[in-house]
Amino acid sequence: LATDAVAGIQDMGAAGLTCSTCETASRGGSGVEIDLAKVPKREPGMTAYEILLSESQERMLIIAKRGKENIVCETFAKWDVACAEIGRVTDDGMMRVRNNGSVAAEIPAKPLAEEAPLYEREATKPTAAWTDDTDLQNRIATQSTVDALNSLLADPTIASKNWVYRQYDHTVRTGTVVKPGSDAAVFYIREADKIVAATTDCNSLYCALEPREGGRIAVAEAARNLTCSGAHPLAVTDNLNFGNPYKPENFWQLREAVEGIAEACRAFGTPVVGGNVSLYNESPAGVVDPTPTVAMVGLIDNEKHVTTQWFKKEGDVIILAGSDGGTASGDSGYNTAGERGYSLGASRFLKVCFGKKIGPVPKLDLKLEIAVQSAVGNLIRLGLLRSAHDCSEGGLAVALAECCFNPDASLGAQIDLCSNGPANREEDASRKYAAATEQNRLLETCAILFNEAQSRIIVTCDPENAEQILSQLKYIPHARIGSVIKSELRISVKGENLGWPVAELHELWWNSIRRAVETDSEPIPSL
Template structure:
């Protein structure tokens, strides 16, 4: 077979190891199975050794990595299942369907744990918004997410959207889903004994998505049109029927284990299920309900058609399952059974078309320790001398930042999502974190007295400049956002989006970022319970190689006791505004949006997070909110302090008078994105209470000014006015900029 293995995404060495293991050459179908399951997308062969650095255990953890989603305990009645995954490559090729099926896939990951999906979030990265191709991708992706989530009836309650040139041909579409489980009723992708049957339920199987896993594990070139058939096509209305059918199946106790069909289709789902069960599996492909005539065994096994689930069931439950499938207008058929010999076998009309050891498909995929080295650009960006920057007009800089696509309002995006369907959304998009109430729609007695908070964060630019410190920075910000609404963290799920790991510079970014994230998670005592790795986000065009910024995306899930929370917005005229946190270090402008937008530079080092002070700040915020000392809280992040203050004003009709006494350069004071800083507001009679408590725990405070009744921003430096602006004019610029660009 002269280099035929390349068609299946395998290397020569991988192919030779397969031949040696089998003692023969694999056939066309077997090569398809191994190519898909050994792909980077399915096997994590470049990252598996590094992922072991993450802490995965904790007092709330019920299920850590290794299943379709992580599960944590909220309280004695309710468990939470959640995960984030990428659908990056498909969303460049076919933005609408790529994004839509990303949402559908992550819903089924959570559903397969026996959970009812109740909330979605998304993290998006695109090229610059004035580029015509980028506009097409942005509109398609947002429309795809809104179409699927809105139609299936699950609210999209938060997320983030950033624009950088490096994502021009490799947009990132990361989708998160949260589901709820009655305590003790979690399912796994497991059979419990040989002879149990595999029941395929949901949509019929077509030719969409074949080669999807292999495609998602490769670099891009200018020719993407040929890959269009690799992108799946979803039907959210079918998914809604599948959700309700599976909830009924679980209520009636008809199922032993559940596995969703995602990458590598039926071949992937059945082999992974068999491996986790320490069993074998036999499939009868002629029984699979098809939507297209003439499909061959290869196509049936590797189709990634959407809205399908594989159930492990006892024989005496099959008839009832078929009745329920019919009731919900779904396909439902027994397509295989579990065996005790550890082999994967597939038959088609009596002919054996594939026979492989399950362990070869799953556990024996190669694990690489790829070479890594620090990129040359690191020394260059760190040689940047901030003191040599030309001083710019503060007002002009502020206006440029407010209209920057990374700072301005993302309402154009999230207003297309139904974020209140289901009536569980307590805090809508636009703040530091989303907040949900918990109620079980089937069993009204299953509800929680706690609120759930979700924060989604990623900062590829910071990780690009310093992957280790950038990894810490992202974790700290995700947890700080939870603290800003009063939530204690339960766990994290992550999606690691990086370039081509076969390039040593990219491998170094991946390794250092994971080490930074892992060190921060260990310090904060917050486990990583699920996630995804998306590599090969690279485009080769003629002589240009474009890798994305190293972009780890985190969703932190937290709980609010007693349902007491605050938002980021100022509430009362006359209330006092303070900055609290780690304020005595000299803050730089490294990696800031100000540096990029105003000076056209991406450079500097990442402000190192003092993890001890960061954790103190989180604990302090939670206590201040619980004891009703502060009225609002908002962390300083993209755009810096001045942007954070304005975000606290926008939508309130209020104004702010700042009275500053600082020797620091004003651009650094206003626009640095240094961590561990939060803007809080407090009633006048609680000012001393706030200051005393912040000092007592070893943190710093700085009085900034007072909230005004008129929508004016007045800034004084040593009593001298240096800026006076109408807040409504600033808000209009901030609110309209993205829509005007797109």
């Protein structure tokens, strides 16, 4: 691209040459003619049909400027990458395919690319897996919150992925700014002199229960992760993993998830610039949970704005910005928290501790989400924050623990959710406790710690900046909930003082996946 020899470029994904040629011609308002005899092939005797639809990986279609073809070929040769000149751009709007001297296909490019038939398949909404289970409420009321946090941090969905990323060189070409483990990867692109952040997100449990909401949340969480890293979200690519779309329930899930992604992308102004679809993911044991994974990239304006999720300094103030964790009035479905209305529906807490995959899914208010992200992003760019981390799987307790795991030196936190926290604003908490049953108190404790309400970000700052930050957050829900301390996570909630040694939490979180996949007889190497 730096040689100015390229007029256009597109990757070859679904349908291989067929899509890449007709789409580039259509967008350019031109035609294209290719010769399949010149296309590199993996085996002899391939038919024109097979060559056109082959989805061999790691291929790009490049439109070189006339007279600069040699520059393109020389560049590929320098990097020992194969290339071949297979055709030319025409001005007749046709996609023309030749093979061994004869015309194998000829069709207008624009209708093929942009006017393909749209199928309306049968779609049926599955029965919602929501229940009001009194026995489950009794079990939750006896669940140790200390043990619950331990179990959640050891869950592979939440646990550190270091066993995976340490097997690869994540510092290739020394452009890595933030190493793996924080909310987003941050890296420097020397050729463009830009700092870019990237993240991937999807909660398949949300998508199984309410795919439209799950799709919206996947986009919102990806944007939230970029915001917490100091970036402006720019664009999205997705990877849609679903079951057999000919089954009405599966097609309904696919359609709803895509609509949810589209709605959220429009709200954030993040176009979907590419993607991949993987269908028929099922076996005799059943279909996979819908997993529309969203990958999002963002731009960081200044190196000073790069922010990570970890607590930085003892004594710093901890503030929770965003939703208070309650559900909207009138919400139906599984609810464990009585008066305050916090829902544990679709939470990792229910899945990990009780094996339950039941809703309702947390509701996402896109206006609030954008307001929270805008406020936190502005604070980062003003240089007022030391850290920022979003709340997602596992809720507030898990997010606080993750903030403690600073790779340079672990820290702890003293958190008060009894008086001024957004999780509990009763004027006379002690009187409320006396009136409530012990079971309700325990249910509310679990719900406050582990509900997965959206639009929440934990930030820290120098105590001298706390009042200025609280003033900046006045238009969104927020609360000063604690301070950074040494070596222990302490949380006061519903009249109970809970505590976890950070070193023990980190050990569970850091080593869980390694223990699950390695054996003494055949350890899997890591870098």
